[in-house]
Amino acid sequence: MAELVSQEMFLNMGPHHPSTHGVLRLIVQTDGEIMRRAVPDVGYLHRGIEKIAERVTYQGFMPYTDRIDYVSAFSGNLGYALTVERLAGIEVPEKAEYLRVIAAELARMGSHFIGFGAVLLDLGAVTPFVHALRERETYNDLMEMLCGARLTHNYARIGGVSHDLPEGFKEKTLKFIDHLEYEFIDEFNNLISFNSILVKRFANVGVVSAEKAIEYTLVGPNLRGSGVQFDLRRDDPYSIYDRFDFEIPVGKGKFGTVGDCYDRYWIRIQEIRESCRIIRQALEQMPEKGEIRTKIPKVFKPPKGEIYVRTECPRGEMGFYLISDGGKSPYRLKIRTGSFSAMSILEELSQGVMVADLVAIIGSFDIVAPEIDR
Amino acid sequence: MEQHELIEKVKVTCQDSIVRIEEMPNDDVLVEIKKEEILSVMDILKNDPELKFSISNHLGVDNGENYAVIYNLYSYPFKHKITVKACLDHEHPEIDSVESIFQGMNWFERETYDLLGIKFTGHSNLKRLLLPPDWEGHPLRKDYVYPDFYNQIDNRRPDLCD
Numbered sequence A: 001m002a003e004l005v006s007q008e009m010f011l012n013m014g015p016h017h018p019s020t021h022g023v024l025r026l027i028v029q030t031d032g033e034i035m036r037r038a039v040p041d042v043g044y045l046h047r048g049i050e051k052i053a054e055r056v057t058y059q060g061f062m063p064y065t066d067r068i069d070y071v072s073a074f075s076g077n078l079g080y081a082l083t084v085e086r087l088a089g090i091e092v093p094e095k096a097e098y099l100r101v102i103a104a105e106l107a108r109m110g111s112h113f114i115g116f117g118a119v120l121l122d123l124g125a126v127t128p129f130v131h132a133l134r135e136r137e138t139y140n141d142l143m144e145m146l147c148g149a150r151l152t153h154n155y156a157r158i159g160g161v162s163h164d165l166p167e168g169f170k171e172k173t174l175k176f177i178d179h180l181e182y183e184f185i186d187e188f189n190n191l192i193s194f195n196s197i198l199v200k201r202f203a204n205v206g207v208v209s210a211e212k213a214i215e216y217t218l219v220g221p222n223l224r225g226s227g228v229q230f231d232l233r234r235d236d237p238y239s240i241y242d243r244f245d246f247e248i249p250v251g252k253g254k255f256g257t258v259g260d261c262y263d264r265y266w267i268r269i270q271e272i273r274e275s276c277r278i279i280r281q282a283l284e285q286m287p288e289k290g291e292i293r294t295k296i297p298k299v300f301k302p303p304k305g306e307i308y309v310r311t312e313c314p315r316g317e318m319g320f321y322l323i324s325d326g327g328k329s330p331y332r333l334k335i336r337t338g339s340f341s342a343m344s345i346l347e348e349l350s351q352g353v354m355v356a357d358l359v360a361i362i363g364s365f366d367i368v369a370p371e372i373d374r
Numbered sequence B: 001m002e003q004h005e006l007i008e009k010v011k012v013t014c015q016d017s018i019v020r021i022e023e024m025p026n027d028d029v030l031v032e033i034k035k036e037e038i039l040s041v042m043d044i045l046k047n048d049p050e051l052k053f054s055i056s057n058h059l060g061v062d063n064g065e066n067y068a069v070i071y072n073l074y075s076y077p078f079k080h081k082i083t084v085k086a087c088l089d090h091e092h093p094e095i096d097s098v099e100s101i102f103q104g105m106n107w108f109e110r111e112t113y114d115l116l117g118i119k120f121t122g123h124s125n126l127k128r129l130l131l132p133p134d135w136e137g138h139p140l141r142k143d144y145v146y147p148d149f150y151n152q153i154d155n156r157r158p159d160l161c162d
Helices: A049-053 A059-066 A070-088 A094-122 A126-147 A169-193 A196-202 A210-215 A221-225 A261-285 A338-344 A355-364 A369-373 B003-017 B035-047 B105-116
Strands: A009-013 A025-031 A034-041 A305-313 A316-324 A332-336 B018-024 B028-033 B054-062 B066-074 B081-089 B094-096 B119-121
Touching (some): A049 A332, A094 A126, A094 A169, A094 A355, A126 A169, A210 A221, A221 A316, A305 B018, A332 B054, A338 B105, B003 B028, B003 B035, B035 B081
Parallel strands (some): B094 B119
Antiparallel strands (some): A009 A025, A316 A332, B066 B081
């Protein structure tokens, strides 16, 4: 009998592969079902946002921040607005701060619906994705009520927000978070989170230790999944997050090792509940009447200087490093995103895993390609 | 530790490597260092038991007369922030790669090389990251000229008013 010859094979996964979450290419070197290496090839969605920033005015850059991470557009708005405000020393009215927190937490939930919905879809579970997207639809409706746009909100302004609360928004939001807290999360967990097939696909796969997570600059839910209790909303508070009472879920190795795919997935589910708590408190405490925007001059020129501001976005911290030369547009604006660092760990993490597990690993990091490429 | 205490501490530990050190907005500390000393400074910042910094961001910037590389560090145990800056000359922007100390900087430095053309000596894989390998020039340089063509693809836009 002839001897069986095993041969290594190079495969292209993407740029148009349904499970790569945007236009992302992986060059996969396989030996049968075992993966030797997966080298990410990014840049297909590079739009040069940082270069554009150097050519437009400070206010004019706001719509571009929607497109850094379009799944949670408001998070980008908020980070950029905060950066410019802190450099120029602009005070934001009380009511606008509450509106920002409410929109940011809604955006976090809206993003997590896609995040854990899509990874389940990648693993072959179609129904939970539809359930998650049903909730995302309500989030879209709420944001549409608030600012008129369903995907790229462009809601924050330097010095405040663009619109006040519309009539009926508060009731609708309360109904939505009641539904999430008391119905959706438990139903979803019973449907899929504790499903033994999912647990077997996720537990002990793609384990990232706490040291490695910090070494590779992982942030947000991916960092907390590795057991590091760190959340910018609590540890380096911005806006008015220090007024709210909420927990920070961390990975504890629920069904396997600390830092595996299941921990990262489970953190996102728990964060929905925490976001609901924050929104509930914010709606209660928010003043009825008040200014929503500080007036800034039409030709806005912040003082000369440098600043680095980070905010906690659904995919981890988004940092804006702004250098101003006192002119009408930023001299240099660097945007540091969570997906970028999550992608850079993939090459090391993918060595020696099964090919099917690669899909679980990419999905569990909740990568959004335009955020990597910017 | 407050900002001024951190400044005193860094002044003592890094001494001769420092060009200037000052407070930065957002509770940050800006320390400009000599570019030859980047590895020793990073090593101290990472391993000193009272600092224990890990890296969180990196960028390059074209200042016109020179280039600068900037590293944002954050200490998870002590919650300090520090920004390390080194200026490079305009003709041959080159600096040691900090990849050997902070592994996660691999991709960040590749991006800076790609967009600004700053060379990182000792980097394990210094190739373009975001732009295609046959791209000419480095777009984030201030003297960058937009190409009219890329692989026979016309980048020029017809003027709609003509």
